[in-house]
Amino acid sequence: MASDRKRRRAFRKIKAGDGSELQRFRWWQTFFRSLLHVRLGDAAGEWPIWSVDLRHGGDSNGEVWAVLYRDGQQHARSKLPAMFPVPGGTIEVVTSGFGLRRCHFVAHDGTERQLSPDPRSAEGRRARLERRHPGASRALGAVSWIILAVALVLGVPQLVQEITQIPPVAERLGTFTSPIQLPVWFNVSLLVATLLASTERALRLRYHWLLDGGIFDGDV
Numbered sequence: 001m002a003s004d005r006k007r008r009r010a011f012r013k014i015k016a017g018d019g020s021e022l023q024r025f026r027w028w029q030t031f032f033r034s035l036l037h038v039r040l041g042d043a044a045g046e047w048p049i050w051s052v053d054l055r056h057g058g059d060s061n062g063e064v065w066a067v068l069y070r071d072g073q074q075h076a077r078s079k080l081p082a083m084f085p086v087p088g089g090t091i092e093v094v095t096s097g098f099g100l101r102r103c104h105f106v107a108h109d110g111t112e113r114q115l116s117p118d119p120r121s122a123e124g125r126r127a128r129l130e131r132r133h134p135g136a137s138r139a140l141g142a143v144s145w146i147i148l149a150v151a152l153v154l155g156v157p158q159l160v161q162e163i164t165q166i167p168p169v170a171e172r173l174g175t176f177t178s179p180i181q182l183p184v185w186f187n188v189s190l191l192v193a194t195l196l197a198s199t200e201r202a203l204r205l206r207y208h209w210l211l212d213g214g215i216f217d218g219d220v
């Protein structure tokens with residue numbers, strides 16, 4: 001649960017929405033848009049649908065915004081990481097370099113609930129695979145985990161070697177020679193596999209600071 005200081009800082013970034021209508025998710029937006037929903041009751045006894053819309057490519061200035069909609073009308077927007085006050089709690093939105101890291105409703109009592117991805121989105125399609133083919137879904141998740149674990153074990157020694165080749169570092173700490181020396185083609189293949197595995201985990205909103213928080217993670 002976010003601290004009061006973090007919450008105040010996030011709330012200061014919120015800008016009022018313009019009331020525009022939420023655009024329907026199109027198939028060609030699969031690779032650069034995320035759309036998630038949650039239905040929440042309010043004090044008036046209504047149960048509106050709150051939606052979070054992200055365009056990962058950013059606006060004309062390259063800035064990525066989380067846009068909050070209430071029953072299909074733009075209610076508010078914020079730069080990331082975002083935290084929107086809603087009836088009963090807040091909606092927290094965080095991204096990584098591979099997609100969504102977190103999009104949860106956090107109630108005032110601290111309980112959390114992940115928003116449901118739009119069925120047409122990449123996250124929604126991944127969730128549908130999990131519902132229809134749980135065995136295949138678990139296997140795919142396990143493969144992603146193994147790839148990232150292998151990349152961590154094989155990549156860290158090589159990364160340390162490269163860092164210690166920098167003259168100021170070498171003069172201060174000395175050099176390190178990695179016991180693992182892999183051919184270029186293998187490193188490139190491992191990098192591609194790592195990117196795919198991290199993306200697969202992001203589609204499930206899975207994140208671990210060690211596995212997913214690597215040098216390609218653009219989380220703010």
